[in-house]
Amino acid sequence: MPVLTTSISGWGRYPVQTCELERPERYADLRLDAACLIARGQGRSYGDAALNENGRVLLTGRVNRLLDFDMEQGILRAEAGATLAEILAAIVPQGWFLPVTPGTKFVSLGGCVAADVHGKNHHHDGSFGAHVLALEMILADGSRVTCSPAENGELFWATVGGMGLTGIIGEVTLKLIPIKNSSMMVRHHSAGSLEQLFGLMQDAAIDDRYTVAWIDSMASGSRLGRGVVMCGHHASMQEAPLDSRAKPARARNIPRDFPAWALNPLSIGAFNALYYQREGGKREPFLSDYLPYFYPLDAIANWNRMYGKQGFVQYQCVIPDATAFDGIKALLQELSGSRRPSFLAVLKRLGAQGKGLLSFPMAGYTLALDLPIRDDGLFTLLNKLDEIVLQHGGRVYLAKDARLSAETFRAMYPRYEQWLAIKNKFDPQNRFSSSLSRRLGIGGTHG
Amino acid sequence: MGEAVLILGATSAIARATAAAFAARGAALYLASRDLDELQRIASDLRIRYGVEVHYAAFDAEATETHAAFFQSVLANMPDLSGVVLAFGYLGDQQAARDFKVGAKVIASNFTGAASILSLCADHFEPLQRGFIIGISSVAGDRGRQSNYVYGAAKGALSLYLQGLRNRLYASGVRVITIKPGFVDTAMTYGLPGLFLVASPQDIGERIVRTLGKQADVVYLPWFWRYIMLIIKHVPEPIFKRMKL
Ligand SMILES: Cc1cc2nc3c(=O)[nH]c(=O)nc-3n(C[C@H](O)[C@H](O)[C@H](O)COP(=O)(O)OP(=O)(O)OC[C@H]3O[C@@H](n4cnc5c(N)ncnc54)[C@H](O)[C@@H]3O)c2cc1C
Numbered sequence A: 001m002p003v004l005t006t007s008i009s010g011w012g013r014y015p016v017q018t019c020e021l022e023r024p025e026r027y028a029d030l031r032l033d034a035a036c037l038i039a040r041g042q043g044r045s046y047g048d049a050a051l052n053e054n055g056r057v058l059l060t061g062r063v064n065r066l067l068d069f070d071m072e073q074g075i076l077r078a079e080a081g082a083t084l085a086e087i088l089a090a091i092v093p094q095g096w097f098l099p100v101t102p103g104t105k106f107v108s109l110g111g112c113v114a115a116d117v118h119g120k121n122h123h124h125d126g127s128f129g130a131h132v133l134a135l136e137m138i139l140a141d142g143s144r145v146t147c148s149p150a151e152n153g154e155l156f157w158a159t160v161g162g163m164g165l166t167g168i169i170g171e172v173t174l175k176l177i178p179i180k181n182s183s184m185m186v187r188h189h190s191a192g193s194l195e196q197l198f199g200l201m202q203d204a205a206i207d208d209r210y211t212v213a214w215i216d217s218m219a220s221g222s223r224l225g226r227g228v229v230m231c232g233h234h235a236s237m238q239e240a241p242l243d244s245r246a247k248p249a250r251a252r253n254i255p256r257d258f259p260a261w262a263l264n265p266l267s268i269g270a271f272n273a274l275y276y277q278r279e280g281g282k283r284e285p286f287l288s289d290y291l292p293y294f295y296p297l298d299a300i301a302n303w304n305r306m307y308g309k310q311g312f313v314q315y316q317c318v319i320p321d322a323t324a325f326d327g328i329k330a331l332l333q334e335l336s337g338s339r340r341p342s343f344l345a346v347l348k349r350l351g352a353q354g355k356g357l358l359s360f361p362m363a364g365y366t367l368a369l370d371l372p373i374r375d376d377g378l379f380t381l382l383n384k385l386d387e388i389v390l391q392h393g394g395r396v397y398l399a400k401d402a403r404l405s406a407e408t409f410r411a412m413y414p415r416y417e418q419w420l421a422i423k424n425k426f427d428p429q430n431r432f433s434s435s436l437s438r439r440l441g442i443g444g445t446h447g
Numbered sequence B: 001m002g003e004a005v006l007i008l009g010a011t012s013a014i015a016r017a018t019a020a021a022f023a024a025r026g027a028a029l030y031l032a033s034r035d036l037d038e039l040q041r042i043a044s045d046l047r048i049r050y051g052v053e054v055h056y057a058a059f060d061a062e063a064t065e066t067h068a069a070f071f072q073s074v075l076a077n078m079p080d081l082s083g084v085v086l087a088f089g090y091l092g093d094q095q096a097a098r099d100f101k102v103g104a105k106v107i108a109s110n111f112t113g114a115a116s117i118l119s120l121c122a123d124h125f126e127p128l129q130r131g132f133i134i135g136i137s138s139v140a141g142d143r144g145r146q147s148n149y150v151y152g153a154a155k156g157a158l159s160l161y162l163q164g165l166r167n168r169l170y171a172s173g174v175r176v177i178t179i180k181p182g183f184v185d186t187a188m189t190y191g192l193p194g195l196f197l198v199a200s201p202q203d204i205g206e207r208i209v210r211t212l213g214k215q216a217d218v219v220y221l222p223w224f225w226r227y228i229m230l231i232i233k234h235v236p237e238p239i240f241k242r243m244k245l
């Protein structure tokens, strides 16, 4: 297959690496035809998960056909390159919705399985892999096999969350959830401090199917951790008669990189204060179309250019329930002490850990921070955050990572050895390998 | 009566996008190419996304002796066929195509095969006094260049054939549209050096369907290729033959 050698990056635009891209148009052309290869969907992972420096990257975007849609049972089978945006366009009008969705719809099915993504409903519904009925995989030996929790279960659970390192995901069969209409019933609650924020998030009377908290990352002292808890569910027919549906916002674009000074502690602090007032002030429940509700950032194409051309790192970690409050507090203190502005700070609850051996979620709280790269000092700060996360028994999300060390990875992912045994069985020469897997020593030395 | 369209070479990215644009306005589709497995996948996809009726069958442009039976079975499934999009084409390795044994395939895939199936389409639509034929040729057919003159000659012949057909069918109200895309981001061009102003197949597909609502006969896609080719066609031959193109 023809190859295009060019420089690419993940969504954080760091690191940028030269890779050999191939782009099959046909299902039969999804195959391993190089010494080593990694699949890439929409490149919405932030760091180097879908990069393979000086090696082969298989673009799946054109292999995106919807193959089977059982509208009675809500079961969809599609090629792994299909995006959630394409799937939503087909299923929402028929009264079905994704069981789990990340904060952007411009991700592929394959990427959602490989990172075992979670949504704002993890504490109720688990992660993406829990709703996958079956996968068709293309393995290192060229064979095409079906795997599911019941059939080839070990391959299945090594692939769910396995970051593309067990093989190429070709097809995904997904169980959908029924909805009555496309609107969401939303309610905001503001919290003046981290204590209050945790209080609200633990309150069963406030919690909803989807719950997420936005944190003012610039607040410090007694206001440390102030924020807005946003809860919502798919509206019922009574809540949203068809004609009162909210209209999605017009699409916008960031045409070029913002200068490095555009996002600074002052501008972010001002924005956060405004956002806190506006969103926290929404006391009454309100209706929102599902698109702005789930995908607020998708309305601004190329929003990653806001962080300037040096790129940024998204730091996302989870801290188990028992130590969550202390851990998150220590992280926020470290961050606000560093005076490094994080434009985005989001806190979500995660439910019980699933069966994916390298999956990120575990019962607890997950914090995500967007941190622009201005200088190497950022990496020193992030190493400190790693220590705090480790001390509190947590882990960092590989789909967002660009800089974790191999040792820290091992300490954070105790099921790695179990995963490795399966990897060695299906890919003994470690031919499915990425820049991330080599950086973290996942899968041993590269064959 | 709804629209019903036959797409020849339906596995190409441009054809897929064209089929999707037709399906989005409710057209029933008949997809054809050599790769049945892919056609089946594309057919399912179009049915699920657009809720339209989609048929598919194997078709090999080079096997001209099979074309009559093929076209009969298309009509058996879609007696009210509204029009045909001819999207198949083959670029191949243009260096290798200098050897006629290789070049013959380029000519057969782009021109001879097209002339064969188009003759059947024309004979079908002419007495009905309706229908359309959209042929995807190429800007490469506008002037012979050392880098791809075998493909260019085949596409140039296709353009001329479509032009003649347009002239013949005008009286019976059958529309013949020649599409001349510039560079499009498909399997044909992926990874090739020297591409510029590359268009997305989605964009080209939507524009192809929109030409039916316009008066145009020969459509360059995107439009600026008309002017690029105007300049290239007007370079005097004594100069042109010295250029490395
Ligand atoms: C704005 C934004 C919000 C986000 N919100 C969330 C969130 O709420 N929750 C969450 O969990 N994540 C979130 N993410 C992360 C994102 O969902 C994951 O990184 C996801 O994997 C991206 O999918 P992709 O198709 O872009 O995959 P890529 O980035 O292209 O690849 C990601 C990984 O999947 C593998 N992969 C992709 N396709 C295949 C395939 N066909 N076969 C085998 N392996 C494959 C790659 O090898 C790589 O390891 C967010 C990202 C962004 C940009």
Ligand SMILES: NC(=O)c1ccc[n+]([C@@H]2O[C@H](COP(=O)([O-])OP(=O)(O)OC[C@H]3O[C@@H](n4cnc5c(N)ncnc54)[C@H](OP(=O)(O)O)[C@@H]3O)[C@@H](O)[C@H]2O)c1
Pocket (backbone or CB within 6 Å): B008, B009, B010, B011, B012, B013, B014, B015, B032, B033, B034, B035, B038, B059, B060, B061, B062, B086, B087, B088, B089, B090, B091, B109, B113, B136, B137, B138, B139, B180, B181, B182, B183, B184, B185, B186, B187, B188, B189
């Ligand atoms: N891409 C460009 O930049 C560009 C520019 C100008 C014009 N074009 C023209 O646009 C059209 C679509 O091309 P594309 O770019 O989408 O390229 P493509 O992906 O290579 O598609 C070509 C298609 O033609 C079909 N085909 C080839 N030989 C055939 C044969 N003997 N019988 C039946 N079908 C045959 C193939 O289908 P099967 O393999 O399934 O049979 C394939 O799907 C072509 O006519 C091309 O010449 C392309």
